[in-house]
Amino acid sequence: MNMLETLQNLLNDSGFVSFFADGGWKNLVMIAVSCLLLYLGIKKQFEPLLLVGIAFGCLLVNVSNFFVDGASSANALYHPELWNAFLEEGGEYYHSYGHIMANGGLLDILYIGVKSGLYPSLIFLGIGAMTDFGPLLANPKTMLLGAAAQIGVFVALAGAMMLGFNVQQASAIGIIGGADGPTAIYLASKLAPDLLGAIAVAAYSYMSLVPLIQPPIMKLMTTKEQRKIKMVNLRPVSHFEKVLFPIVVAIVVSLLLPPVAALMGCLCMGNLFEVSGVTARLSDTAQNALINIVTIFLATGTGLTMSGDKFLRLETIEIIVLGLIAFAAGTAGGVLFGQIMRIASGNKINPLIGSAGVSAVPMAARVSQVVGLKDNPSNYLLMQAMGPNVAGVIGTAVAAGTMLAQFGG
Numbered sequence: 001m002n003m004l005e006t007l008q009n010l011l012n013d014s015g016f017v018s019f020f021a022d023g024g025w026k027n028l029v030m031i032a033v034s035c036l037l038l039y040l041g042i043k044k045q046f047e048p049l050l051l052v053g054i055a056f057g058c059l060l061v062n063v064s065n066f067f068v069d070g071a072s073s074a075n076a077l078y079h080p081e082l083w084n085a086f087l088e089e090g091g092e093y094y095h096s097y098g099h100i101m102a103n104g105g106l107l108d109i110l111y112i113g114v115k116s117g118l119y120p121s122l123i124f125l126g127i128g129a130m131t132d133f134g135p136l137l138a139n140p141k142t143m144l145l146g147a148a149a150q151i152g153v154f155v156a157l158a159g160a161m162m163l164g165f166n167v168q169q170a171s172a173i174g175i176i177g178g179a180d181g182p183t184a185i186y187l188a189s190k191l192a193p194d195l196l197g198a199i200a201v202a203a204y205s206y207m208s209l210v211p212l213i214q215p216p217i218m219k220l221m222t223t224k225e226q227r228k229i230k231m232v233n234l235r236p237v238s239h240f241e242k243v244l245f246p247i248v249v250a251i252v253v254s255l256l257l258p259p260v261a262a263l264m265g266c267l268c269m270g271n272l273f274e275v276s277g278v279t280a281r282l283s284d285t286a287q288n289a290l291i292n293i294v295t296i297f298l299a300t301g302t303g304l305t306m307s308g309d310k311f312l313r314l315e316t317i318e319i320i321v322l323g324l325i326a327f328a329a330g331t332a333g334g335v336l337f338g339q340i341m342r343i344a345s346g347n348k349i350n351p352l353i354g355s356a357g358v359s360a361v362p363m364a365a366r367v368s369q370v371v372g373l374k375d376n377p378s379n380y381l382l383m384q385a386m387g388p389n390v391a392g393v394i395g396t397a398v399a400a401g402t403m404l405a406q407f408g409g
Helices: 002-013 015-020 024-042 048-063 080-087 097-103 106-115 118-130 134-138 140-148 151-162 167-178 181-191 193-208 210-220 239-256 258-275 280-303 314-345 351-357 363-375 382-407
Strands: none
Touching: 024 048, 048 106, 048 193, 048 280, 080 097, 080 106, 097 106, 106 118, 106 181, 106 280, 118 181, 118 258, 118 280, 134 140, 134 239, 134 382, 140 314, 140 351, 140 382, 151 167, 151 314, 167 181, 167 193, 167 314, 167 382, 181 193, 181 258, 181 280, 181 382, 193 210, 193 280, 193 314, 210 314, 210 351, 210 363, 239 258, 239 382, 258 280, 258 382, 314 351, 351 363, 351 382, 363 382
16 A cells, blocks of 8 residues: 555656646657657758757756646646736736746746847847858849838738737737847847747748748749849958948947847857957857857747647647748738849839848848749859848848837736
8 A cells, every 4th residue: 555655646747647637648649749840850850950959948948837726836847827926017026037946847948038139139130140241232223122022021911910819919920031040039038938949940941941931932923034043243341341340330220219229239249259350259159158158048949939739729730821821922022023123123123032031040041042043044143142141130130129119018
């Protein structure tokens, strides 16, 4: 009898008992979903640097989601009730990170960097160090293509509102159309933290599927002759221009849109580390060691929002569908404006580079080149496409900042 009681107590103290509680089956389903995401990240290589971490964070939060009398066990890695108290306006622990640090588990503490915007901003620091704004400076007109591709953001925003999402949730969903994972996570953590997991998975899934989603749209909206258009080589960009650009952008965007100053400030600082010519060590750290470390924290912290009770909802399917529509609309908007610029320039601009206006750097620019090479093997569009591609990064951040300024309160 004592042996049976011991075994029963051992079972009750383990995590297995949570699977038999109300809603426990949802955690089992999410464990299966996390395994599927791990397969897609490892075997199919769908954005593996992010998807593997997100999937494992999802696995951890659903495996450790123990509940005792309605409150999370002390052994849990994530404590929803702490974050409910954190978000309870007027409550004792409203916006108290100290309460989270003192009582939270590992994933609670990691999530602080997501919620505060620390991780996406540091990711942008690394992206800035890896980004060459030279093609944009050499052909500033291509910034219009980056702006045009943001139409996908507003198409998804309108669609989300028609489906019954409130304006904050719709804004967070809409940013998926910019194909910018860190910005999507940043905006979702501020406006719709309950939808963060679904938005992150949708954003990074479609970023990894750029080579599959974009070409059919690009071919549908262009003729073979238009895809053959060869563009002139870009002019050389001076060192002074490269140094001045991130400084000016940081000042202007931060003054116009303070809510996005952290993202754009870090992007510009990382780029300045690279182009200044005197901070090579800082640039190397930002684009290698730092961004790799932060990616681990960002991905794992995002995965913890994918608990069964939050993810297994009709809204998740709606977000994934809206994300696809947004991404397709952004691609179409960029190509359409590329056609307008082609006509205005007298067939000197290849409309294919408009598809690179989404923020998936440099994948979208590579897709523009690949599609162009199929119809003209001597047509190298990569550098021309990088102009709207990096403009798309700025455009998506500006769109996010506008939404935060309008709806963040």
